[in-house]
Amino acid sequence: MVKKISKNDYQDDLDREEAERPVRWEPIRRPEVRVKQAKKTSYESNADVQRWLKEQGVEVSQPAAFNPTFLSSQRDAPWILSSLTPLYDQELILDILHVVKSGKEATVFCCSAHPDTGLDYLAVKVYRPRMFRSLKNDADYRNNRTQRDEQGRVVHGDNRLRGVARKTARGHAARVTSWIEYEFDTQRKLFQAGVHVPRPLAYVGNAVLMEYVGTEGNAAPLLRDVKLDAAEVEPLFECLLADIELSLVNGRIHGDLSEYNILYWQGAVTIIDFAQAVDTSHDEVFPIFARDIERVCQYFERYGLERDAHQLAAELWTRHMGGRTEDIV
Ligand SMILES: Nc1ncnc2c1ncn2[C@@H]1O[C@H](COP(=O)(O)OP(=O)(O)OP(=O)(O)O)[C@@H](O)[C@H]1O
Ligand SMILES: [Mg+2]
Numbered sequence: 001m002v003k004k005i006s007k008n009d010y011q012d013d014l015d016r017e018e019a020e021r022p023v024r025w026e027p028i029r030r031p032e033v034r035v036k037q038a039k040k041t042s043y044e045s046n047a048d049v050q051r052w053l054k055e056q057g058v059e060v061s062q063p064a065a066f067n068p069t070f071l072s073s074q075r076d077a078p079w080i081l082s083s084l085t086p087l088y089d090q091e092l093i094l095d096i097l098h099v100v101k102s103g104k105e106a107t108v109f110c111c112s113a114h115p116d117t118g119l120d121y122l123a124v125k126v127y128r129p130r131m132f133r134s135l136k137n138d139a140d141y142r143n144n145r146t147q148r149d150e151q152g153r154v155v156h157g158d159n160r161l162r163g164v165a166r167k168t169a170r171g172h173a174a175r176v177t178s179w180i181e182y183e184f185d186t187q188r189k190l191f192q193a194g195v196h197v198p199r200p201l202a203y204v205g206n207a208v209l210m211e212y213v214g215t216e217g218n219a220a221p222l223l224r225d226v227k228l229d230a231a232e233v234e235p236l237f238e239c240l241l242a243d244i245e246l247s248l249v250n251g252r253i254h255g256d257l258s259e260y261n262i263l264y265w266q267g268a269v270t271i272i273d274f275a276q277a278v279d280t281s282h283d284e285v286f287p288i289f290a291r292d293i294e295r296v297c298q299y300f301e302r303y304g305l306e307r308d309a310h311q312l313a314a315e316l317w318t319r320h321m322g323g324r325t326e327d328i329v
Contacts, residue, residue: 049129052205068096076128080109083126086204091116093124093209100212100219104128105275110212110219117201121212123219127180129206179275184208186252186277193250195243196270213263213270220265223299228264233303236269240296241312243271248289248320251280257292259299286317286327 066088071077080096087093093111100108106127113119184203187210191197199211213220228236240262247254254261255276263270278285290313297309314328321327 070096070098076107079129080107080126083205083207084109084111084124087111087124087202087207087209090202090204092202093122096124097121097216100214110214110216111209113212119199119211121214121216122201123198123210123212125208125210127206180206180208183274183277186274189250190243190247190252190271190274193246195246195250196239196268197274198270198272213265220263220270222260223262223264223269224259226264228303230303232267233300233305237296237300237305237307239269240271241293244289244293244296245316245320248280248316253278253280253285253289254292255288258295280321284327286313286324287329289313289317 066081066085068081071080074080084093084096091114094114095112097110097112100110100123102108106125108123108125111122111124113122180203184200187197187200187208191199198213201209201211203209244254244257252274254271254274255278256273257271261271261273263272278288280289290310293313293316294309297305297307297312300307317324317328
């Protein structure tokens, strides 16, 4: 006969077994708790920056194919890689070769060009992550960068600036979706018009891709770093003045023109850096235009070329902006 074991019998057995078991002291095992090391988070991994890159169509995860060895030594490698991968994917660049210059706001790299571009090398200007702190309103940010007082001096963050920024932002926010796009757009407009600027190829997110001036490892020097032959002085000045005029005709003022933003290569000049360009339709931009001319004149003065900068600026302005002679101060 099979004895039916009741639930109580079973429990009794268990209790007995437990009572008879020799007592053993075992350390209490706690579930393993991993202490997360406080990790320094870089600005590029900031959620806002990543979201912004996504919005700009930048693929944040990198395909293994684009992994330039050059980047292994770079502190900002993930940021640079996520910025430049789209240019690789679009078959514009093949590789990153070296840093041309690392400035406060951006780093310029020399890249080998995809053969389809018809060029050997390309320059890419990659803005730093900290430039994206004003992600919420690029247009405001751009306008903030370009505010100047009556003398054309850049004005930083005081009440006058805020007043002017609001005014210009209102007028231009609708058109200017991003100041990097505006920089690229200005360069493209001027290149098409025949101004001596590097041919712009693309912009994506925080990077502007353009023709590289120079040879590998040997970028064109700035005008400030070369010594001109006497015979080149006047033709180069006239060339720059013609470029300034052509830009004006095409509705743009460089806004930061000087020997620091002009490359010299094989006897020719190339104007770069349109980050501070302004539209000629803005109010009160004559001083900015005049200052560009004044700086160019000042540079050539050292070679004995005497020109009246203000008069030149006023003449060009009257010729092309005729109805707005009241701007001239
Ligand atoms: N297309 C180019 N070909 C060769 N070199 C270039 C090119 N574009 C820029 N550079 C180099 O990179 C430097 C920085 O470029 P750019 O002036 O556009 O940036 P930036 O933000 O004003 O930097 P910085 O504050 O250092 O002037 C230039 O001074 C020049 O030496
Ligand atoms: Mg510059």
